[in-house]
Amino acid sequence: MFQKILVPVDLTDGHQPALDIAARLAQGNDGEVTLLHVVEVIAEVWAADDREFYARFEQRARDHLARLGHALEARGVPRREEVVFGHRAPEIVRYAGEIGADLIVLTSHRIDLQHPSAGWGTVSYKVGILAQCPVLLVK
């Protein structure tokens, strides 16, 4: 059912619940987890022209993904790591289509019920609307 599982992450440590559930799903389906980090590009500083500017962001992301990847590997879950450049929501959706992901597992922030509209602009919310495959939002 879910064999190509995409887990987009930022560089914080708040993704363990999403990684746990992705690992469980992959184990249950002989699946593979692809860890993705999108380096958000600044409008006036394009990656192709300013490799040096973005290189340290990329390296930091690769180091972070490698750490997460090792934890998955220790659980016997096949995994890949990928760093791409762009704007997070559209890039996650594009990349999911490119690799034929059949599930995206995303960390979603808890919503303050006193201010429920605060969650409308988040990356997880946009991916939930735009993605062409099932999306699992984990809080």
Place this chain on the structure above:
Amino acid sequence: MDIRRILAPTDFSEYSRDAIRYAHELAQTFGATLSLLHVVELPPYLGEFTPSTMGEDLLGDLERQAGAELAQVLPQAQEAATEVTRSVVTGSPSLKIVETAEAEHADLIVMATHGRTGLSHLMVGSVAERVVRTAPCPVLTIRPAAEKA
């Protein structure tokens, strides 16, 4: 994280069948129980302009009809290896889905992004969108198969 209880709300639409299939497969994979839920949404005029006994009769009919329909959602043969429960409640769908998830300590909600209207349920203010934002547990949203191509 263990997935022991899966909640799958359905509005009986064609779209929600896919979500139920996913929910059932996940329940089998994880040995989880599967809770099927239908929320009867009260017509807004009930309670305001309708005599209460008439409203109760209509509500009772709607709940009985929903119960019968819910019994057909997952044929008995498919349930063999999975514990399936069914419930019908009345009220606001998004609120009742979240309340049920809390009451049943659901580890996962599986639901379609579209409903009977065919409109995306992840649009602002829709049932799935509200559930996604307010649920106490992870939510898996399933897009209609025709849209995936």
